[in-house]
Amino acid sequence: MNNAKRPRDLPALLYSSMLRIRLFEERIAALYPEQEMKCPVHLCIGQEAIAAGVCLNLEKRDYVFSNHRGHGHALAKGAPMRPLMAEFYGKKTGCSRGKGGSMHIADRENGIPGTSAIVGGGIPMGVGAALASSLKNDGRATVIFFGDGASEEGVFYESFNFASLKKLGVVFVCENNFYATNSHQRSRQAACNIVNAAAAFDAHGVCVDGNDAMAVYEAARGAVAKARGGAGPSLIEAVTYRWKGHVGPEADYERGCRPKDELMEWIERCPIKRFRARLLETNAMTERDMDAAEASINEEIDDAVAFAKASPYPDASDLLTNVYAAMQ
Amino acid sequence: MPWTKIYANKTEFDRAGGQKAGLRGLTYREALLEAAAELLASDEDVFIMGEGVDDSGGVFGTTLGLRERFGNRVMDTPLAEGALTGIATGAAIAGMRPMLVHMRVDFTLLTMDQIINHAAKWHYMFGGAFKTPLVIRGIIGRGWGSGAQHSQNLHSLFAHIPGLKVVMPANPYDAKGLLRGAVYDGNPVIFIEHRWLYEHIGHVPEGPYAVEIGKGIVRRPGTDVTIVALSLMVSESMQAADALSKDGKEAEVIDLRTLKPFDAPLIMGSVRKTGRLVVADTGWKECGIGAEIISRVAEEAFDSLHGPPVRVNLPECPTPASPALEKLYYPGKDNIIEAVKTALGDATAAR
Numbered sequence: 001m002n003n004a005k006r007p008r009d010l011p012a013l014l015y016s017s018m019l020r021i022r023l024f025e026e027r028i029a030a031l032y033p034e035q036e037m038k039c040p041v042h043l044c045i046g047q048e049a050i051a052a053g054v055c056l057n058l059e060k061r062d063y064v065f066s067n068h069r070g071h072g073h074a075l076a077k078g079a080p081m082r083p084l085m086a087e088f089y090g091k092k093t094g095c096s097r098g099k100g101g102s103m104h105i106a107d108r109e110n111g112i113p114g115t116s117a118i119v120g121g122g123i124p125m126g127v128g129a130a131l132a133s134s135l136k137n138d139g140r141a142t143v144i145f146f147g148d149g150a151s152e153e154g155v156f157y158e159s160f161n162f163a164s165l166k167k168l169g170v171v172f173v174c175e176n177n178f179y180a181t182n183s184h185q186r187s188r189q190a191a192c193n194i195v196n197a198a199a200a201f202d203a204h205g206v207c208v209d210g211n212d213a214m215a216v217y218e219a220a221r222g223a224v225a226k227a228r229g230g231a232g233p234s235l236i237e238a239v240t241y242r243w244k245g246h247v248g249p250e251a252d253y254e255r256g257c258r259p260k261d262e263l264m265e266w267i268e269r270c271p272i273k274r275f276r277a278r279l280l281e282t283n284a285m286t287e288r289d290m291d292a293a294e295a296s297i298n299e300e301i302d303d304a305v306a307f308a309k310a311s312p313y314p315d316a317s318d319l320l321t322n323v324y325a326a327m328q
Numbered sequence: 329m330p331w332t333k334i335y336a337n338k339t340e341f342d343r344a345g346g347q348k349a350g351l352r353g354l355t356y357r358e359a360l361l362e363a364a365a366e367l368l369a370s371d372e373d374v375f376i377m378g379e380g381v382d383d384s385g386g387v388f389g390t391t392l393g394l395r396e397r398f399g400n401r402v403m404d405t406p407l408a409e410g411a412l413t414g415i416a417t418g419a420a421i422a423g424m425r426p427m428l429v430h431m432r433v434d435f436t437l438l439t440m441d442q443i444i445n446h447a448a449k450w451h452y453m454f455g456g457a458f459k460t461p462l463v464i465r466g467i468i469g470r471g472w473g474s475g476a477q478h479s480q481n482l483h484s485l486f487a488h489i490p491g492l493k494v495v496m497p498a499n500p501y502d503a504k505g506l507l508r509g510a511v512y513d514g515n516p517v518i519f520i521e522h523r524w525l526y527e528h529i530g531h532v533p534e535g536p537y538a539v540e541i542g543k544g545i546v547r548r549p550g551t552d553v554t555i556v557a558l559s560l561m562v563s564e565s566m567q568a569a570d571a572l573s574k575d576g577k578e579a580e581v582i583d584l585r586t587l588k589p590f591d592a593p594l595i596m597g598s599v600r601k602t603g604r605l606v607v608a609d610t611g612w613k614e615c616g617i618g619a620e621i622i623s624r625v626a627e628e629a630f631d632s633l634h635g636p637p638v639r640v641n642l643p644e645c646p647t648p649a650s651p652a653l654e655k656l657y658y659p660g661k662d663n664i665i666e667a668v669k670t671a672l673g674d675a676t677a678a679r
Binding site for chain 2 (some may be wrong): 104108123154324327
């Protein structure tokens with residue numbers, strides 16, 4: 001049971017969190033052909049409701065572990081846009097000082113201890129952070145985002161078992177978008193029932209519509225409360241769809257990676273469009289509120305892009321720094 | 329320093345009057361246990377995890393009784409090496425100082441993704457935002473048919489990776505001091521112990537002290553040849569040097585202690601003095617630490633060499649199980665003596 005109050009403006013917060021991710025990612029797609037961002041980008045357009053719905057349950061000090069498709073998670077967890085954008089441009093002012101690129105973003109202040117681009121690689125690290133919280137008894141929750149592909153890695157099962165064995169405060173969030181690069185879940189998984197893993201480790205699992213921000217929020221609400229209360233890990237399988245190709249700014253159906261009809265069907269189920277309609281129906285937000293939110297996000301993005309473009313590249317002397325930490 | 333002297337066992341230590349000199353003798357395994365106990369007692373951020381760390385064997389005695397004293401900071405684990413390193417790394421970046429223990433170095437191969445792709449890179453990849461104070465202990469097995477998967481020497485493999493540090497203490501003093509040094513180094517440290525050193529006894533001070541990572545040490549001064557040795561090969565080299573001394577050949581024995589970053593200035597200084605070099609390694613030859621040391625000497629002190637350096641290594645095959653083959657497999661004192669003679673002989677021929 002989660003006794004914490006839901007924020008009064010929860011619908012508006014969910015909406016603007018999703019929109020912030022969407023507009024940020026769309027801007028990257030628009031700017032990418034300039035070839036000034038010299039790193040691969042893995043966009044999460046279509047999947048925004050999961051990051052928004054989960055992270056609105058978190059406090060600043062809670063941890064979020066993520067993966068190569070991690071821009072949305074970072075934004076939803078509160079990462080400012082400037083250092084993120086600068087990182088994509090390989091600049092010294094980037095969140096990883098230009099050493100990570102878009103696949104390796106972090107924000108120490110906001111509880112993002114780094115993202116791994118090895119599929120499944122961040123999962124045990126998240127469990128480790130939760131172990132630290134358990135040993136320190138600091139009441140933090142740890143959320144680990146990963147994809148359906150990562151649910152096939154052995155390290156996922158090893159980590160889940162450990163988290164459950166030690167009753168660690170972890171929320172495993174599997175964003176099931178059906179595709180690992182271009183391979184469909186059906187060609188990779190015998191059961192296509194990722195949430196079942198929870199039962200194997202005596203943990204709670206729930207499968208939700210990952211395009212329904214409120215459903216995700218509610219699922220995560222219970223899981224985060226369990227995590228804080230020392231009641232062990234949970235697994236949320238959030239079913240969704242990625243609109244763009246595995247990597248880069250374009251859709252991939254033209255290359256025969258998947259059927260166009262399938263994409264069109266999911267675009268119809270756009271998490272933001274659906275939520276917008278619901279907000280207007282229930283008078284939770286007016287069109288004017290939404291326009292204002294959009295304008296303010298676009299300003300933030302304009303500022304971040306200008307900042308990133310104007311920032312200097314790392315110096316030659318930065319090449320060999322940070323290989324090792326100083327003692328202590 | 330008195331503790332540079334190593335004894336093969338307690339009888340030798342007593343015969344040499346170790347206790348009488350007012351210095352305490354501890355075995356290598358006792359030194360590791362004491363270091364761990366002191367670390368756990370003085371720092372709540374330190375914890376130990378590994379398969380069987382709390383069982384009646386206590387990882388060959390090196391974690392014995394710690395669970396009883398320190399509770400859940402000494403934790404048994406599932407057989408899940410792949411995840412365990414990631415879990416330890418995650419705990420480290422969240423402010424803990426984990427010591428992860430593997431009964432055999434061989435088992436680290438199950439977790440190379442987490443060691444190399446994650447732990448080794450977490451500091452660099454995020455521009456120095458996070459530290460990874462992680463110690464991974466691995467034990468080298470040998471003998472009694474341990475075979476190909478329970479006796480490997482993989483230190484050179486780790487020493488290839490920027491972001492990792494690699495240490496191989498060769499005596500009880502360093503076992504204790506380097507463990508503390510590793511825990512407070514702030515980086516992922518691969519800490520490799522040789523099981524055959526566990527009964528070795530030497531002088532170990534009471535109370536905490538750290539041995540600095542990256543520093544080798546001259547165990548025996550000499551003028552005719554430099555022997556750079558590591559782990560078990562240090563004591564073999566000391567015995568070889570004693571035998572060579574009877575023939576009037578004085579070998580300088582350097583205990584490498586840290587493989588990455590290794591103490592190049594110490595080695596260069598010695599080679600500039602002796603002009604001859606033997607590297608005695610417990611591992612394979614090709615692309616091994618000996619190759620790196622000799623390359624560095626060639627780059628930095630080539631003109632000091634009077635002849636080609638010589639390496640002592642394992643034969644280029646996996647470890648065999650039969651005692652007849654094991655005997656052929658492992659080099660020791662005699663091979664080092666031969667290597668030194670070759671190094672000196674080549675020098676004579678060159679003159």
